[in-house]
Amino acid sequence: MSRIACGVALLAGVLLSAPMASTPYTFHTYASMVAELQQLALDHPALAEYFTAQDAYGLPAVPDGAQQLVHPILRITNEALGLDxxxxxxxxxxxxxEVVGMEVGVATARLLLESYGTDPWLTELVDRREIYILPLANPHGFNxxxxxxxxxxxxxxxxxxxxLYDRDPCSFFCQDENSLSTVGARAIHELARRHxxxxxxxxxxxxxxxxxPWGTPMHDADDESPDDRAHALLGQRMSSYGGPFRGVYPVGRSNSLLGSVFAPLDDTAYAASWDAGNADPLWPTAGWRSLAxxxxxxxxxxxxxxxxxxxATILTPGGAEDGYVAKNVRIALATIDLIEPYVVWTNRAALPAQVGVGETVTVEWEVRGCFEVDDTHVRFGGDPDPRINFTGQSTTQQQSSGDPCFDGPTQFSAQVTLPSAGTWYLTPVAQVDSTLLTQVSPVPGATPPQSWVARARTQEGVLGINMTDPNEVNTVRGQLYWGAEPLAIQVGASEIFSDGFESGDLSVWSVVVQ
Ligand SMILES: [Zn+2]
Structure with a gap:
């Protein structure tokens, strides 16, 4: 079954997506959800991995009459590009x-997998991200x-x-003395331990x-988390790209908008790691520093x-056939996009492999996965990694107003003159989101931002490493400047042969990199 039938044409190296045929979303049963995830993995073996929390983590199935219910998980990523x-x-x-959440998980998986290779943005996300989807944490309650x-x-x-987080106030509203006594909570915990x-x-x-966050009774209604700025900005991005269907979602702190609950998933995912003193000591909490x-x-x-x-118009907020699943698939995509900055050439294929000494090259690019572009320019040098080792750079480009990184991002452009003969490597680079360090009155006090999202774009170096799963090492590497894949350009002498090719140092022509 192919839900999306996008016509795609390749014209001058640019992918053009024709309008998609529409398929309304329908409710799944437990069995049809399991079957659909399995089929997606079979149809996209290089991009999707299906497993269950029972098979992978040895958790018990959940008996339901004669049935043994499991917790299916789909991992979506271009596996050829690694798992770190x-x-x-x-x-x-x-x-x-609360059944629509399951539908959002299944629909997000299907859209990403079936758009791979046709929609350039969604292809970038599958190439650059590892997306874990547990669409149905509570199959027994669902049934x-x-x-x-x-x-x-x-x-x-x-x-x-x-x-795991905030077990203490249990005395005033407690139906649940112990952490992780449901299989679904265990499944989420086992995922978090490994990633x-x-x-x-x-x-x-x-x-x-x-x-x-915050959303637990140990914090007051207006308490700001140390990552309140990041939480608010991403929440607004989600709300905006989700769009107007039945009203744009309000965004705010759980304690203020909905009221506190003890030991919820979102505060746990955000803080159980770095505020372990307020988490259940019986379970490992390493890894959780998520915006949640x-x-x-x-x-x-x-x-x-x-x-x-x-x-039909899934990537258009408020478009035709909008609805609760479409709106929340967009929210998932906006979030997947934001989790790490990336820089994308937009004219790479049009650049010459060779130029003469003193000629000017125009580089065009976008900066994505961010909220604000603090600085962006082109770096170049003789080292194959000019993001790190560069001998020259273009002037800094200014972001336009509005949202420079998302849904029609700013097109940056710079002129680069490569000064001498030889092989030169170029990459556009960007520094983003120093705004995430902004705090007003964080609780706990004097605590800088703790999330991977904020730290990885404001600190250099390896910030986290997880080797719990011997088959997969996961790392969070912080960078102040993010770059695109470097491009090599051969610079020769500028004398022109009659056939239009440049002369110069003929010996280097054989190492031209396209
Ligand atoms: Zn609920």
Missing amino acids: KAEILLVGSQHGD HGVRWSPGTESGSEDMNRDH LFRVMLDYHGGTELIIH YTVEISNQKTPPQSTLGGD
């Missing part, structure tokens, strides 16, 4: 009756149309009160909001199927 990339986790339906999940403490636990998720999105329903959001999708936990929308 910026990682993100999408979680759906911890509350079993019975209830919020609750069976757990080791009782037959009806609230999974979103079963995580370094830059962002975690947790889809719910029952109201329409995007909320972020609860997305409350729809006022009705199970809205009419006609409100899910379709994929």
